[in-house]
Amino acid sequence: MTAFLNNVPGSLHVERLIELAIDEDLGHGDITTEALGMEESSGRAVIVAKEPMVVAGLDIVRRVYEKFDSGVFFRPLIQDGHRVQPEARVAEIKANMGALLSGERIALNFLQRLSGIATNVRRYAGLIPDLRVRLTDTRKTTPGWRVLEKYAVRAGGAFNHRMGLFDGVLIKDNHIAACGGITQAVEKIRARVSHLIKIEVETESLDQVKDALNAGADVIMLDNMSREDIEQAVKIIDGRALVEVSGGIDLEGLRDLCSAGVDIISAGALTHAARSVDLGMYIEPAT
Amino acid sequence: MTAFLNNVPGSLHVERLIELAIDEDLGHGDITTEALGMEESSGRAVIVAKEPMVVAGLDIVRRVYEKFDSGVFFRPLIQDGHRVQPEARVAEIKANMGALLSGERIALNFLQRLSGIATNVRRYAGLIPDLRVRLTDTRKTTPGWRVLEKYAVRAGGAFNHRMGLFDGVLIKDNHIAACGGITQAVEKIRARVSHLIKIEVETESLDQVKDALNAGADVIMLDNMSREDIEQAVKIIDGRALVEVSGGIDLEGLRDLCSAGVDIISAGALTHAARSVDLGMYIEPAT
């Protein structure tokens, strides 16, 4: 795996999600903490893993806390993408006690889900023997979380498929039907999109594979095909387009698919089947 | 269970989440669908369950599609909170083909998660013999999704704990330490909040239970206590406050807890341990 960079993208979407998360939890104020006037006193918190996990999203913790206390001190004790054991301390935070208490749940809610995805992804990615086959996510992500979950997928060791409907083309049956054939569809779309965008065609039979190849598709997706058909498709395509397999990928089938000669395996389960992992935060007054 | 009402709250938070979800997926446009000029032609879609599930969130599908086509026709074929079997058709949509194709993934991503939560909740709620004990969620929800996930919990048959830090008081150790004792903390908070807000105190020992009771807490949370301590606490409290048990609740322990005489059992697993369920959408040109 290429060395992983510890920088969550700073997109406006992430900013908006953080603001939404704080707004839905705080509303007109944390009435418990606020009434006790804890803004003045300083505190210190440590985030601790409570089960084995691959950590992802530590920088979000910093960003959440900066909304509560612009003078927060945040120090990651581990890098995103690394595996930790129970009781491992993953980050340290210093801020006023009010901020620490009011932001605790929000910060953990982000971290437990992103680390949960990275942990799930690592189980799959660990089965891929080398870099020849690229395991990718899909668009089956939690609405509002696309950028973050795709980041967690990379932290877990897999790759991203397109970010959304705007940075990659995937032509499906309905698209083809709407314009009278795969060749016409590819031609129209090529005139619309940048030459830096590749065009992928989804196929369900070997005949469709041939059509896609003739139409000049850059990538051909084999959707829910049998192992035999996949091998046959790889032979037909013969390197003239990238071959992606999708549909019903589980841990058992994954290694087997890798040997079929495909280039990309995409699995929605990387994101939508992940469960949150358990992390805790220990807060105490600064001494 | 009280008859469940099929209306997802129309809060601004939900609106903002839907907009964020569309924005992250569409960006500057669905370059595939847009290039093919499918806006003109009419289409029809049916959403179908692909595994047994309790459905929740159908109205979000309508709201998502109204952003794509203000003239969309949406008809739920089942009511939120009902259990369906594989192949059950849960909703029908009529809109222009471009809208149907561009919105498909977003709509399903919402529905699969909310129905997943409702399905998970139903497994727990089904174990609670009657209404005497109230099973509730916690604040361990997906950031940005609080209102929706709490709705799905109700659809699944359980109850909500407070929505956020603003509509209920939960006093923890750090709060108490900050102001010199539980009685002082309760007094300060009562002066800050409306008389319609109850005050809950989190306790970890029977001594703390007695303190909370003396301070006039409306609700006392027993955090991670043993079965013996729970029974003892119930006796001490003796109806003078509501008793909530929290921490490490699983399916096995749930029925047992119900017999301990507690009023409320809160379980983060209702939301954070749910997995998405599988739903598909079948789209075809309108005839």
Place this chain on the structure above:
Amino acid sequence: MTAFLNNVPGSLHVERLIELAIDEDLGHGDITTEALGMEESSGRAVIVAKEPMVVAGLDIVRRVYEKFDSGVFFRPLIQDGHRVQPEARVAEIKANMGALLSGERIALNFLQRLSGIATNVRRYAGLIPDLRVRLTDTRKTTPGWRVLEKYAVRAGGAFNHRMGLFDGVLIKDNHIAACGGITQAVEKIRARVSHLIKIEVETESLDQVKDALNAGADVIMLDNMSREDIEQAVKIIDGRALVEVSGGIDLEGLRDLCSAGVDIISAGALTHAARSVDLGMYIEPAT
């Protein structure tokens, strides 16, 4: 009165109101100040009371000025909730001259209204002999100002009723009619809301008081009842629910009501009948 904390809630609503206030006054710029290039020179301002008042909202002045000059120095010279006499200096501000001049009117407009409310509230609150009866505001606040005005009410020495429709339940005639009876209404709402939210029922007769009590209301509001009916209602309820009196409360009637044995007196006049108090700002170049 419990010691009052000098912290205006930092909610998003307050932020949005401040931005709106600046936007409506500044538009594309303070064309007078801007043309004179006063951004460079430093200035100093003092805010002075011009009539007797209870001060509230000083922190808003700081927040307004931080939008004009992120390096502003703000020092309150008095604490919110304190009474001052004419000529009292209530705050000092140091910023660039352009910021001081452009923000002057906005800052004073906030302060004169919030202090006006606190001053008005203090006249009522001073008549309540002790803490047994709780004087509260209502939802009759200036649209957009809910959080701020409720803060000023607390600064003035009274208490808050619910913040809005989301953090407390108040069942009225129309609600009861809509679902066939007060018992059904209470039951449906209990299933919808957190156990930390109390349920209040508005009554206009002693029969309704009895119905509300039987339905398990936590709080019973006596709406515009005569003194005799109020006393009778207090006897009927007999501590099994909190008793709130509302409607037509003026300064004269207030002390009398306190002796009737009620728990809560809510008065819209605390906010909607307050008038702004007079404050001035003296600006001079820094020496």
Place this chain on the structure above:
Amino acid sequence: MTAFLNNVPGSLHVERLIELAIDEDLGHGDITTEALGMEESSGRAVIVAKEPMVVAGLDIVRRVYEKFDSGVFFRPLIQDGHRVQPEARVAEIKANMGALLSGERIALNFLQRLSGIATNVRRYAGLIPDLRVRLTDTRKTTPGWRVLEKYAVRAGGAFNHRMGLFDGVLIKDNHIAACGGITQAVEKIRARVSHLIKIEVETESLDQVKDALNAGADVIMLDNMSREDIEQAVKIIDGRALVEVSGGIDLEGLRDLCSAGVDIISAGALTHAARSVDLGMYIEPAT
């Protein structure tokens, strides 16, 4: 008085204020109304004056309700700017019961304040014998409400001063000091602003009046001057600039000032000293 037009300006500021007002009151939902499932049933409401008043802002009621029910029917029964007696019905609304109940308080809170201002203004405006003297408001308005309160001033029969710092120039002492003299200040500002914007100079002595006149001011404000000085200033100016009097205007002094030959009298009391008037809403199920 020129015939008054019944159209509240549709500016973005008003839109944002309405959204803020709804958001602060509704939060994640009207938990009372929502739980009772009243969205389906139709209702009808009438707004009734409960004291004598000049009505202003009826269109805001319509706009508030359109946020709750896009199919609302709204009919004003009186025109803004007209005086009504107690029990007068001022508007009729048809919408679903949920919308009527959830929006009631917000709509009335808007209407009671705007009508309160119009009523207050009418008392002053009724004292101005003819159109030769123009009674205007100031920038002492409720933050966030500028456009609406200035509308209510017009509805009450007075005139508007500049809307904000962007559509009129008012040069004060600090401005003059900052650039070395009134002539320099006027010159710099003329180069910055459109030729459609007049320049007003605030003066506190007859010497300053002369300076302002020589500098070419379009309007000269006499700030807190004595009756004698005002008459003297009017003579000095002699029609070469408009004369505005400001400061400490009350009902008694107003008629007297009109005879002093000034062109404009501006009074902050028109807006900041107004109190809300009393209006009620009667809601019933549609038959």
Place this chain on the structure above:
Amino acid sequence: MTAFLNNVPGSLHVERLIELAIDEDLGHGDITTEALGMEESSGRAVIVAKEPMVVAGLDIVRRVYEKFDSGVFFRPLIQDGHRVQPEARVAEIKANMGALLSGERIALNFLQRLSGIATNVRRYAGLIPDLRVRLTDTRKTTPGWRVLEKYAVRAGGAFNHRMGLFDGVLIKDNHIAACGGITQAVEKIRARVSHLIKIEVETESLDQVKDALNAGADVIMLDNMSREDIEQAVKIIDGRALVEVSGGIDLEGLRDLCSAGVDIISAGALTHAARSVDLGMYIEPAT
């Protein structure tokens, strides 16, 4: 040229730009039109070309007017991308007179710039003999207008380069220097981006061209190279990557470049050197 579709992308960016445009022009209202009460009367408008042009952006006119009058009727009389002569009527609008007058300038300001770009592009595109060479725009667009200007480029007959920094990779000198070589840069980026995104490398010498080719670049940009170097580079690359020429493209050089065997010619002048064309709107009361 592929048949051009008349649908401006409906992205959120366009929506925000339209709102900004209206807000900056209307502010708190069109004080001229508003005072005259023209909202009630109906009107009709025709947009007419006043010089030869290729029309682009008609749908924006509709969207602008929908903000002023939700019941507007809009009918394009020509399709985007078509050339018209002076006096040609390009669109008809029916709305209330107030909307027509207040929105006139905003609508025309959009249309004159987008049509100006399309007209400018057509002059270049008309020189490209066939589809083998793809003439594209760059990121030198008016800030805030990216989606619209790229649409106008397509309407004019040319193609789009990447939309922004997120949907295509262009590696420059500084990027290469930052990570120690072109091969390392390409490898790191491939691991970060989807397999549907192509990677382009900017080169300034034939040595760099060879490096980029070896590193596996999908597209190689020849930046400001001589005609001789371009031909040499085309030979070296020999179809193993797409060849893009950029820098200093004018009308004279364009046809010559086409014969050099390159695949893509990108020219910032398509957008940044375009001037607005002249269009007028004729408004009259509806009969």
Place this chain on the structure above:
Amino acid sequence: MTAFLNNVPGSLHVERLIELAIDEDLGHGDITTEALGMEESSGRAVIVAKEPMVVAGLDIVRRVYEKFDSGVFFRPLIQDGHRVQPEARVAEIKANMGALLSGERIALNFLQRLSGIATNVRRYAGLIPDLRVRLTDTRKTTPGWRVLEKYAVRAGGAFNHRMGLFDGVLIKDNHIAACGGITQAVEKIRARVSHLIKIEVETESLDQVKDALNAGADVIMLDNMSREDIEQAVKIIDGRALVEVSGGIDLEGLRDLCSAGVDIISAGALTHAARSVDLGMYIEPAT
């Protein structure tokens, strides 16, 4: 020319435009720069003019870069409104390399357009012999850019007409027709607007000039009149109103018009006919 102040107005509109510009270019991230982890290393950039120009908008560069790196150091090397020659260094920036690279195009896109307008304006303004005639812009600006382009016009040495429909009155034919005559129109509008707003009437014949004068217009616009009619109108008006000439102003006709005795010449070409000028940014790692 009055000394020009180097401060771009800080209005919310400019803020929103900058955010839109960044959002449309960055989307979910600069995938090239981000993958290379360049955030850590420091860099330095210099902006250089590549043709003769009048610089305008340098402060926007600072504001753009502050969004990428809050610790950016920005130093203008020239003042807005000054003319520079090719190779002149106009600003220096120090920030992290990632910020410098990701923000380069956006910053230059702003600067090249605003400097282009200032340069274009200077060619016209240089022909106006003295200050007696005021050359102004119009509302023919790029949607979303009004405040910025009007700033660039001032930087170029000309003046601004009204900012929008809210801060000046311009009565046209349709307005007059709608209310039965020019006198009625002026009267109604005077009652609506502040006494600091002047009223301008657009005329197309000498008869209309007389009507406008009689109605008390402050400014009379002569729209597309012949040189003879302009001179005649100036005589008729004779100093009782300001005279503005508009329509078809080019460089040749400008000096001639100045001698006709008019007060204001407004020309849309100042903004809409400007083309961007060429500027480059040189970025290098900080040593």
